[in-house]
Amino acid sequence: MKLNFKKTGSGEPLIILHGLFGSADNWFSIAKELEDEFTLYLVDQRNHGDSPQSEDWNYKVMAEDLKELMEAEDISEAHLLGHSMGGKTAMTFALNYPDKVKKLIVADIAPRYYPVHHETILKGLNAVPIDSLKSRKEADDALSEYINNAGIKQFLLKNLTRVDGGFKWKVNLPVITDQIENVGEEVSSEKPFENTTLFMGGENSDYIQDKDKEDIDRLFPNSHLIYIKNAGHWLHAEQPQAVVDTIKAFLKR
Template sequence: MKLNFKKTGAGKPLIIVHGLFGSADNWFSIARELEKDFTLYLVDQRNHGDSPHSEDWDYSVMAEDLKELMQDEGLSSAYFMGHSMGGKTVMRLALEYPELVEKLIVADIAPRFYPLHHQQILEGLNAIPLGQLKSRKEADEILAKYINNPGIRQFLLKSLGRDENGKFIWKINLPVITEKIANVGEAIESEKPFEKPTLFIGGENSDYITEKDKEDITRLFPNSHLIYIKNAGHWLHAEQPAAVIETVRAFLNT
């Protein structure tokens, strides 16, 4: 699949992959700094942002999408950074095609299985009647019945767009995501580890990477280390962007 992406900066290529319900736009504030050191590819994964929709949606096909992007761009290898679902996508790519990945950064996700925990978000998104929707404010009011946090609602509603006739549409492929949400929690496994330099970055206030996860991380990524960003939860790049930028630079420039 030909993914939508935004290319900026100069230097070694760094491909950044967003998480569930997100898009390349989530990384613009980070990109403004990192583009000084790297050629950035900010990617919309399939069924997200401005990339095409598909019934096929799992980590194998999402990793293949990144491989195709590299081939189209003439890249023999690159640095990769992925957050949450994007972190699992880049882990899958590194384990399947280690020659493509020079260094790997995984933001606030482990290789393990995660149980379903997005049902309330999906209920809220599916409750918004796009055909009758008159404004984004109305959409927010409906979503507020399911999600109290206004920051999370604002993030989710970034995927609300308009078609050529001005009618509201979802940029995300909501039906497929709703049907196949269990795929997001799938574990990443491989008989052969990825042995190149790898950095796992956790949010200090997040429970996505726990002490128990270190065994799986070390087994699959033996040349890795794990650090936690202080005063950050799961959305560490939005909550502590300066710390994330400093951490990424230090790792990739070493």
């Protein structure tokens, strides 16, 4: 699948993959701080942003999408950063194609299985009357019945776009709703990824726990784990400068 992406900067290639319900734009401000030293590829994963939609949606096919992008851009090797769902895509790709990944950064996700915990968000998104929607405020009001957090609502509503006098979701909501279990699936491999890897968690997030260290060490033996202070799961939005500084220090070491 030919993914949509935004390219900026110069230097060694660094590919960034967003999380569930996200898009390439989520990492644009981070990329602006890195473009003097790296060529950034900000990617919309399938069923998100402006990339194509498909009934096939799992980490195997998303890793193959990334391989196709690198081949199309003539990238033989790149640094790879993925957040949450994007982190699992990045881990899957690195384990399957280790020779194509110079250094790996996984942001606030572990390789283990995660039970579904997006039910409320999915109920809210599906409650928005997308076929008859007249305004963004109407969508906000519908989401408010399920989600109180203004930041989360704003993030989700970035997926709403105008089309033919109405609105549509950029995300493939029917497929994501039907296959949401796939987001939590475990990343596994018989052979580890030996290159240098950074797991970057949010100090206030529970996505990477002590119990995850065994799986991390087994699959990524040349890795270390740090936590960004005063940050939750959305560490790049909550502590952008700390995330930028950490990325630079790791990739330049």
